[in-house]
Amino acid sequence: xxxxxxxxxxxxxxxxxxxxxxxxxxxxxxxxxxxxxxxxxxxxxxxxxxxxxxxxxxxxxxxxxxxxxxxxxxxxxxxxxxxxxxxxxxxxxxxxxxxxxxxxxxxxxxxxxxxxxxxxxxxxxxxxxxxxxxxxxxxxxx
DNA sequence: GCCAACGTTGGC
DNA sequence: GCCAACGTTGGC
Numbered sequence: 001x002x003x004x005x006x007x008x009x010x011x012x013x014x015x016x017x018x019x020x021x022x023x024x025x026x027x028x029x030x031x032x033x034x035x036x037x038x039x040x041x042x043x044x045x046x047x048x049x050x051x052x053x054x055x056x057x058x059x060x061x062x063x064x065x066x067x068x069x070x071x072x073x074x075x076x077x078x079x080x081x082x083x084x085x086x087x088x089x090x091x092x093x094x095x096x097x098x099x100x101x102x103x104x105x106x107x108x109x110x111x112x113x114x115x116x117x118x119x120x121x122x123x124x125x126x127x128x129x130x131x132x133x134x135x136x137x138x139x140x141x142x
Numbered sequence: 143g144c145c146a147a148c149g150t151t152g153g154c
Numbered sequence: 155g156c157c158a159a160c161g162t163t164g165g166c
Contacts, residue, residue, distance in 0.1 A: 007163095007164090009163095009164090033149075033163095034149085034150095035149090054163080054164060054165085055163090055164060055165080058164090058165075098165080115147090115148085116146095116147075116148095116163080116164060116165065117147065117148060117149085117162080117163050117164065118148095118163095119163085143166105144165105144166085145164105145165095145166090146163105146164100146165090146166105147162100147163085147164095147165105148161105148162090148163085149160105149161085149162085149163100150159105150160085150161080150162100151158100151159085151160080151161095152157100152158095152159090152160100153156105153157095153158090153159100154155100154156090154157095154158105
């Protein structure tokens with residue numbers, strides 16, 4: 001199983017919106033960046049992810065799970081763009097802010113810290129464990 | 143609201 | 155195929 005991070009501006013699509021979708025999940029549409037798209041293509045059903053609020057909040061809010069593999073994005077006019085579908089798993093009891101992530105030396109190489117502009121990113125196993133620990137979740141069940 | 147970082151576009 | 159111009163993202 002691999003780990004990922006999904007960024008969203010809470011004005012457009014928030015963690016609460018994602019939670020409200022429940023087990024049905026939500027297609028992660030709107031990605032128009034090759035790196036982000038390629039990351040989605042590398043995902044497998046069952047992979048876990050972190051849900052991050054950019055701009056407003058700037059914090060990891062909860063965990064998600066990939067429930068459908070990359071497929072053409074119905075909101076794109078060009079079939080080269082894909083989306084996966086994700087469902088919410090658990091809210092972090094303590095959201096992990098960008099500030100906190102930057103302050104932890106174990107996260108110095110995390111893409112969230114090193115490439116602020118990538119909206120769908122890989123997360124290393126060790127980074128997943130640190131975020132869960134800081135957020136108050138058991139990394140094995142998060 | 144500003145601006146740095148970075149990706150994309152298009153002229154040559 | 156290079157690179158300048160431009161657009162967008164997202165932190166501050």
